[in-house]
Amino acid sequence: xxxxxxxxxxxxxxxxxxxxxxxxxxxxxxxxxxxxxxxxxxxxxxxxxxxxxxxxxxxxxxxxxxxxxxxxxxxxxxxxxxxxxxxxxxxxxxxxxxxxxxxxxxxxxxxxxxxxxxxxxxxxxxxxxxxxxxxxxxxxxxxxxxxxxxxxxxxxxxxxxxxxxxxxxxxxxxxxxxxxxxxxxxxxxxxxxxxxxxxxxxxxxxxxxxxxxxxxxxxxxxxxxxxxxxxxxxxxxxxxxxxxxxxxxxxxxxxxxxxxxxxxxxxxxx
Numbered sequence: 558x559x560x561x562x563x564x565x566x567x568x569x570x571x572x573x574x575x576x577x578x579x580x581x582x583x584x585x586x587x588x589x590x591x592x593x594x595x596x597x598x599x600x601x602x603x604x605x606x607x608x609x610x611x612x613x614x615x616x617x618x619x620x621x622x623x624x625x626x627x628x629x630x631x632x633x634x635x636x637x638x639x640x641x642x643x644x645x646x647x648x649x650x651x652x653x654x655x656x657x658x659x660x661x662x663x664x665x666x667x668x669x670x671x672x673x674x675x676x677x678x679x680x681x682x683x684x685x686x687x688x689x690x691x692x693x694x695x696x697x698x699x700x701x702x703x704x705x706x707x708x709x710x711x712x713x714x715x716x717x718x719x720x721x722x723x724x725x726x727x728x729x730x731x732x733x734x735x736x737x738x739x740x741x742x743x744x745x746x747x748x749x750x751x752x753x754x755x756x757x758x759x760x761x762x763x764x765x766x767x768x769x770x771x772x773x774x775x776x777x778x779x780x781x782x783x784x785x786x787x788x789x790x791x792x793x794x795x796x797x798x799x800x801x802x803x804x805x806x807x808x809x810x811x812x813x814x815x816x817x818x819x820x821x822x823x824x825x826x827x
Contacts, residue, residue, distance in 0.1 A: 560755075560808035567675055569823035570715060572708040578683060579667040579703045580795055582696035588663045589646050596661060597650065599689035603682065604650035604659050611646060659686050665701075666690050673706075675827070676803045680796070691792060702795050703785035704802040708810060710778040711770065715821040722778060725818040730765055730780070743767075754805055759786040759798075761809065780813055782806050 597607060650659040656672040668683050690696065710725065712718050717725065721741075728735040734743050747766035754761060764781040784802040811819065 560805060560812055563808055563811045565676075565804070565807050565827045566811070566824035567827060569825060570821070571673070572710055572822065573673045573706060574709050575669065575671055575705075575707045576673040576679065577667060577669045577703075577705040578679070578799060579665055579701070579705075580687070580699050581665040581701035581703075582699050584663050585694050585696060586663060588648070588661060588694060593648050593661060593693075595693050596648075596689050599693075600650060600659065600686050603652060603685065604657065605653055606651040606655075608649045608651075609646050610649060657682060661686075661690070676800070680799070683796075683799075687796075696792070698792060699790040699795050701785060701787045702790050702798045702802075703783060704799050704806065705781070705783040706806050706810070708780045708782075709768070710780070710818070711775060712777075713775055715818075717818075717821055720817075725815055725821075726778065726813055727815060730813045734767075754784070756801070758788065759784060759802070759805075761785075761805065763809070780810060782809055 645663055648661040650661070651657060656670060658669045660667040660669070666686060668679075668686065670679065670682070673679060712720060712725070722731055723735045726735075730748075732746065732748055733739050734746055745767060747764065749765075750763045752761050752763060753759075762783040762785070764779070764783075766779050766781075768777050768779055769775065770777060784806055786798060790798060814822075
């Protein structure tokens with residue numbers, strides 16, 4: 558997928574709600590067998606908060622009828638306890654305000670933020686945890702490298718409340734929403750694509766959908782771009798691969814927009 562080189566920009570009205578970087582590696586049992594004290598010391602200044610959680614959660618049925626036999630409830634509680642006790646533990650470190658989260662698990666390390674500004678800032682936040690991972694746990698290589706951007710377009714926040722989606726997003730992203738015959742009648746939509754990137758190894762999983770804001774029910778449009786490669790990646794090559802994904806993600810989101818939406822987001826060139 559050779560996307561046009563539009564040049565990098567920073568949007569003053571940034572539609573990004575979350576960015577996630579994940580690096581997967583062959584299982585390292587030591588990560589779940591011991592408290593990651595040495596790892597924490599390396600990253601504690603930027604990620605002072607710590608918690609741990611099971612990698613899977615078993616939820617019980619809600620609103621059970623009153624006549625459910627108590628022995629069945631006890632059986633389910635036993636199964637739930639067994640599943641949670643055998644689940645792998647994820648170590649979670651977060652910034653003081655909670656806007657940055659670092660997850661360390663037996664098969665991956667992941668950095669998540671809800672306050673993404675620019676790639677340079679994000680890569681700086683990743684640098685120390687990645688160095689600590691390589692020094693302390695010495696993964697042999699990475700098996701998957703991924704970078705995910707989730708954008709949500711809310712028209713009211715851009716003073717575009719009464720503007721049709723077809724004036725803001727390109728027809729190939731909107732599907733039937735872009736048609737004059739059906740566009741105004743569609744109340745639920747989701748599109749999903751997997752597209753090869755121009756290195757012929759990496760893929761972007763592009764998911765687009767309509768969502769409604771919880772507070773006021775406003776209809777918004779989500780563009781979820783998950784760029785990844787699944788193959789053996791040498792440790793020294795991972796950061797360069799992430800930089801490649803960042804450039805393609807910037808091109809992709811601009812490719813989805815019309816000029817009107819692009820200007821409404823107030824782009825600033827780098």
